[in-house]
Amino acid sequence: MTKLATIDHLTQTFDGTDVLKGITTNINEGDVIGVLGLNGAGKSTLIETLLGFIPAQQGDIKLFGESPLNMSLESKSKIGYVAQEDELLPNLTGHQYLSLLSGYYADWNKEVCDKLINDWQVDANKRISKLSVGQRQKLSIIASMAYNPQLLVLDEPVASLDPVARREFLQTIAGIACEPTNAVVFSTHIVTDLERVASRLWMIKDGELIFDTYIDELADQVSVIEFDGAISLPKLPGELSRKHPLGNTRICVQGYNQSLAQHIDANASVKHQRIPVSLEDLMLEIHA
Amino acid sequence: MFSINPNSGAPIYKQLTEQVELLINARRLRPGDALPSVREIATTLAVNPMTVSKAFSLLEAQGLLVRQRGKPMRVAELATSENHSPLELLHNDIDELLAKAKQLDVTNEQLIDSIHSRLRNQDD
Numbered sequence: 001m002t003k004l005a006t007i008d009h010l011t012q013t014f015d016g017t018d019v020l021k022g023i024t025t026n027i028n029e030g031d032v033i034g035v036l037g038l039n040g041a042g043k044s045t046l047i048e049t050l051l052g053f054i055p056a057q058q059g060d061i062k063l064f065g066e067s068p069l070n071m072s073l074e075s076k077s078k079i080g081y082v083a084q085e086d087e088l089l090p091n092l093t094g095h096q097y098l099s100l101l102s103g104y105y106a107d108w109n110k111e112v113c114d115k116l117i118n119d120w121q122v123d124a125n126k127r128i129s130k131l132s133v134g135q136r137q138k139l140s141i142i143a144s145m146a147y148n149p150q151l152l153v154l155d156e157p158v159a160s161l162d163p164v165a166r167r168e169f170l171q172t173i174a175g176i177a178c179e180p181t182n183a184v185v186f187s188t189h190i191v192t193d194l195e196r197v198a199s200r201l202w203m204i205k206d207g208e209l210i211f212d213t214y215i216d217e218l219a220d221q222v223s224v225i226e227f228d229g230a231i232s233l234p235k236l237p238g239e240l241s242r243k244h245p246l247g248n249t250r251i252c253v254q255g256y257n258q259s260l261a262q263h264i265d266a267n268a269s270v271k272h273q274r275i276p277v278s279l280e281d282l283m284l285e286i287h288a
Numbered sequence: 289m290f291s292i293n294p295n296s297g298a299p300i301y302k303q304l305t306e307q308v309e310l311l312i313n314a315r316r317l318r319p320g321d322a323l324p325s326v327r328e329i330a331t332t333l334a335v336n337p338m339t340v341s342k343a344f345s346l347l348e349a350q351g352l353l354v355r356q357r358g359k360p361m362r363v364a365e366l367a368t369s370e371n372h373s374p375l376e377l378l379h380n381d382i383d384e385l386l387a388k389a390k391q392l393d394v395t396n397e398q399l400i401d402s403i404h405s406r407l408r409n410q411d412d
Contacts, residue, residue, distance in 0.1 A: 030338070170334035171332070171334045172331075173334075174330040174331045174334050174335060174336065175327070175330070175331045177330070177337050178326070178327045178330060178337045192294040192295055195300070196292065196294050196300065196333075196336070197334055198336065199338050215336075216299070216342070219299075276297050278294075278295060278297050280295070
């Protein structure tokens, strides 16, 4: 698999706080990576550093083999980006804005633009300043897709979209993913969207990449086990969280195998059971 | 044709394979019928295309679908309900029941007795 990007021990410190802590990962062709994390976990900082909007203080990033701070035009034209706050030009109409951008890209596809404007019911004859937040978000997404970028990066793209537009957006992402050399990275708070369309999960907590896994393998990587009653048990290897809902004990743990099960049985006074969890449950288990 | 529920706890590829099996068993998909392409299914359901490919590969390995170069997947000629009995479709549910019974220290005899008696009640 060809790597489109590598991130190696990236640490970002702002005002004495580590916003990103030693993140090491990569983006492969074919990946659709969903980025999960609470507000302030570091998702946007990671995306903005990856794309070179913020220089990396420690660590190394390569994007299409180049430093994101000093990229060739050729590499730049392979990247599509949608920021959390749109960066549209408010005094232009949607059509004027897209036509202005089209001058900068050799591969601008007006048909794709027109189709999405039609499908997503964007009023592209209106001044951008008069559009709703959702309409502006759609326009930003259309602009990022119009030149068929190999790597599409979107920071909470669906936050202002209604359910119909959200579904259409996900269908578009699924279509992009059908091209095996493409990759998409998107952050979201809607876990079920991620489960549908992503092939890979980055979960970020307090600046650390606590999960970097293909969704298919998630169930093997993390488990939730439950005990009746509030039991005392020394911290388990790979333990991520421990809670006591309704007087019981619930532990979220990385990996689960025969030897861990035996270790638990040897140390706990009562039997445990492994409970199946959805990604949403897991998110709450680890964060709430 | 298919519907997907990410909240159900069952992996999406499994939901897809089960639905294809059900359609074949219900004879709504017949031997020789073509399935939609990976791209069509992925973009319609808004699911990752690799998930759809994985479901297709599993169904191919089970002998339910056949792959033809450059053409859509087809339902295999021998993919009849005899090869894949309706009972097989209940295996997951039965496994779940067995696991639960074990947790509750219910013996095999008790479980079988209970199934018999509930069946009798249903027949009444």
